Amino acid sequence: MMTENNKPILEVKGLKTHFFTKRGVSKAVDGIDFSLHKGETLGIVGESGCGKSITSLSILRLIPSPPGKIAGGQVLFKGKDLVTMSEDEMRRVRGNEISMIFQEPMTSLNPVLPVGEQIAEALRMHQNMGRKAAWEKSVEMLKLVGIPSPEKRAKQEPFQLSGGMRQRVMIAMALACTPEVLIADEPTTALDVTIQAQILELIKDLQNRLGMGVIMITHDLGVVAETCDTVAVMYAGNIIEHAPTEKIFANPRHPYTQGLLDSLPKIHEDQEELQTIEGSVPSPYNMPAGCRFASRCPHQQPICHEKQPELIEQNDGVKVRCWMYTDQWTAKMVKEEAVK
Amino acid sequence: MLMFIVRRLMQTIPVIIGVTFVVFFIMQLVPGDPAVLLAGEGASKETINAIREQLGLNRPLLVQYFDYLTSVFRGDFGVSLKNSQPVLDEILVRLPITIELAFFSILITIVLGMAAGIISAIKPYSLKDTLVMIVALLGISLPSFWFGLMLMYFFSVKLQILPVAGWDSLLHVILPALTLGAGGAAIVARMTRSSMLEVIRQDYIRTARAKGVRESVIIYKHGLRNALIPVITVVGLQFGALLGGTVLVESIFAINGLGRMIVDSIRMRDLPMVQGGVLVASLVFVVVNLLVDVLYRFFNKRIELN
Numbered sequence: 001m002m003t004e005n006n007k008p009i010l011e012v013k014g015l016k017t018h019f020f021t022k023r024g025v026s027k028a029v030d031g032i033d034f035s036l037h038k039g040e041t042l043g044i045v046g047e048s049g050c051g052k053s054i055t056s057l058s059i060l061r062l063i064p065s066p067p068g069k070i071a072g073g074q075v076l077f078k079g080k081d082l083v084t085m086s087e088d089e090m091r092r093v094r095g096n097e098i099s100m101i102f103q104e105p106m107t108s109l110n111p112v113l114p115v116g117e118q119i120a121e122a123l124r125m126h127q128n129m130g131r132k133a134a135w136e137k138s139v140e141m142l143k144l145v146g147i148p149s150p151e152k153r154a155k156q157e158p159f160q161l162s163g164g165m166r167q168r169v170m171i172a173m174a175l176a177c178t179p180e181v182l183i184a185d186e187p188t189t190a191l192d193v194t195i196q197a198q199i200l201e202l203i204k205d206l207q208n209r210l211g212m213g214v215i216m217i218t219h220d221l222g223v224v225a226e227t228c229d230t231v232a233v234m235y236a237g238n239i240i241e242h243a244p245t246e247k248i249f250a251n252p253r254h255p256y257t258q259g260l261l262d263s264l265p266k267i268h269e270d271q272e273e274l275q276t277i278e279g280s281v282p283s284p285y286n287m288p289a290g291c292r293f294a295s296r297c298p299h300q301q302p303i304c305h306e307k308q309p310e311l312i313e314q315n316d317g318v319k320v321r322c323w324m325y326t327d328q329w330t331a332k333m334v335k336e337e338a339v340k
Numbered sequence: 341m342l343m344f345i346v347r348r349l350m351q352t353i354p355v356i357i358g359v360t361f362v363v364f365f366i367m368q369l370v371p372g373d374p375a376v377l378l379a380g381e382g383a384s385k386e387t388i389n390a391i392r393e394q395l396g397l398n399r400p401l402l403v404q405y406f407d408y409l410t411s412v413f414r415g416d417f418g419v420s421l422k423n424s425q426p427v428l429d430e431i432l433v434r435l436p437i438t439i440e441l442a443f444f445s446i447l448i449t450i451v452l453g454m455a456a457g458i459i460s461a462i463k464p465y466s467l468k469d470t471l472v473m474i475v476a477l478l479g480i481s482l483p484s485f486w487f488g489l490m491l492m493y494f495f496s497v498k499l500q501i502l503p504v505a506g507w508d509s510l511l512h513v514i515l516p517a518l519t520l521g522a523g524g525a526a527i528v529a530r531m532t533r534s535s536m537l538e539v540i541r542q543d544y545i546r547t548a549r550a551k552g553v554r555e556s557v558i559i560y561k562h563g564l565r566n567a568l569i570p571v572i573t574v575v576g577l578q579f580g581a582l583l584g585g586t587v588l589v590e591s592i593f594a595i596n597g598l599g600r601m602i603v604d605s606i607r608m609r610d611l612p613m614v615q616g617g618v619l620v621a622s623l624v625f626v627v628v629n630l631l632v633d634v635l636y637r638f639f640n641k642r643i644e645l646n
Contacts, residue, residue: 121551
């Protein structure tokens with residue numbers, strides 16, 4: 001599905017989103033880079049608070065401001081920088097060229113407007129459709145996302161729909177204007193497992209038909225394995241590993257990614273307890289000078305606490321932010337490691 | 341919806357009967373004997389007794405009450421003790437005046453209150469917000485009799501641009517309606533502001549933004565319609581306070597409305613008149629409450645589930 005040859009439609013370069021609060025500056029997203037091609041699905045994974053949702057909101061400039069602010073970097077969409085765009089131009093991108101699906105289908109739809117109107121609104125705005133045409137298109141969209149008797153459902157308010165149906169409505173709304181990029185922020189977290197599979201299937205199916213790039217934000221590695229071409233693992237506001245999905249699962253490089261995969265329950269082993277990663281995430285108000293994972297890392301060395309490693313591309317295309325994969329990590333250190 | 345309205349109408353019947361009961365017996369507790377008042381000072385015991393006999397005031401209370409209740413349902417509110425005119429005729433003259441006053445007052449409450457609330461909520465904690473909320477606080481705190489007199493003094497006596505009192509033209513409506521509506525407007529402003537601030541933080545507002553909806557459309561279409569739900573309740577409650585307020589405001593501005601009629605009749609111990617007036621005022625309140633309920637369901641269709 002991935003088309004390597006053409007230029008990416010979305011490029012994020014050195015994006016920093018900080019929150020300026022009374023407690024100090026929270027560096028929720030602190031310099032991340034990635035790119036997305038047409039038809040590609042990029043997974044952004046990480047635990048709660050690692051900055052993955054803030055990243056997605058930053059792309060559409062939906063960070064509540066104040067206190068949030070994009071403190072640096074670029075978000076290039078088809079070559080144009082979204083960060084410096086005027087609010088009016090940005091509005092024309094939102095929901096039209098870049099759409100978003102949110103985590104909570106129960107609260108993400110306006111409770112007092114018929115769902116058809118909520119879809120039609122975007123069409124009238126971005127596609128200059130008349131009232132009738134927009135309504136017909138929104139019924140068609142509901143049909144496309146697999147809602148039975150869409151004419152009837154379009155007139156209903158969200159409270160008359162189940163959670164799974166509401167998420168379908170959200171997807172219909174996001175895709176109504178056939179965007180080129182879809183950002184799905186934990187689209188299945190709030191849903192039953194059976195519905196989860198249906199929704200993921202639906203997103204994949206529509207992606208194949210419409211050829212859009214998808215950013216799948218999730219903390220569920222199962223979702224990643226099922227849907228993503230590439231994965232960026234985030235930790236404390238940074239991307240610490242970025243690789244094709246199969247490489248991440250087959251051979252995780254970063255100790256955090258390794259820990260993350262180890263913590264999954266294993267089907268073939270008789271496990272009494274699940275693996276955990278010792279320690280906790282550093283406070284976003286007070287990030288360590290060195291590697292942000294250093295204090296929890298089983299391989300930590302003095303250098304890890306002194307300086308933050310860069311995200312460096314390996315020979316096989318896997319990018320990893322860890323001293324272990326640099327020249328500074330001497331053979332001697334590795335030997336000491338082995339002795340321990 | 342129709343079934344709901346019919347059901348709500350049925351519910352008002354016991355409420356109205358309850359009101360007649362309360363009004364009737366409270367009037368019995370009020371000190372002062374209407375027969376004595378009617379007979380005038382220095383009247384003989386015989387005269388007073390004759391009047392009492394004539395008006396049926398010497399019968400047992402419960403008999404008097406049921407008598408009253410049955411006539412009311414026949415549309416007969418009795419005759420005034422003061423001038424023997426039918427109570428209903430007097431009410432029908434006074435009621436439109438009070439309704440007009442109440443209408444303009446509630447209009448001020450809604451329009452002024454909501455506008456101020458929205459202005460505040462758009463930029464919370466800004467200078468504009470602070471100023472509006474200070475004015476609103478004043479609006480709640482100022483007693484209406486004082487506020488009315490101040491308005492009168494300033495606009496009618498000093499500036500001489502509005503009439504002092506009376507009830508002839510629309511100009512006469514302005515000051516009393518402002519006096520009566522100000523307190524409610526302040527409460528509605530505060531309610532709209534907090535409700536709006538609550539709504540603006542909701543996920544669906546973020547969804548609307550992510551859709552590329554204009555900020556003004558977000559406020560008025562996505563925000564306000566949700567924020568209005570609690571505001572409607574407050575406006576409904578305010579209407580009750582407003583009806584009570586007409587008594588004061590009509591007295592201050594010498595308006596011959598229902599409120600003033602009730603006050604004057606209480607002073608005269610004109611029992612049928614007071615009962616009739618209070619009953620009609622209660623009816624108006626019941627009808628307004630019904631309207632509020634219907635509106636509430638219109639704005640919040642989720643209620644239909646229950």
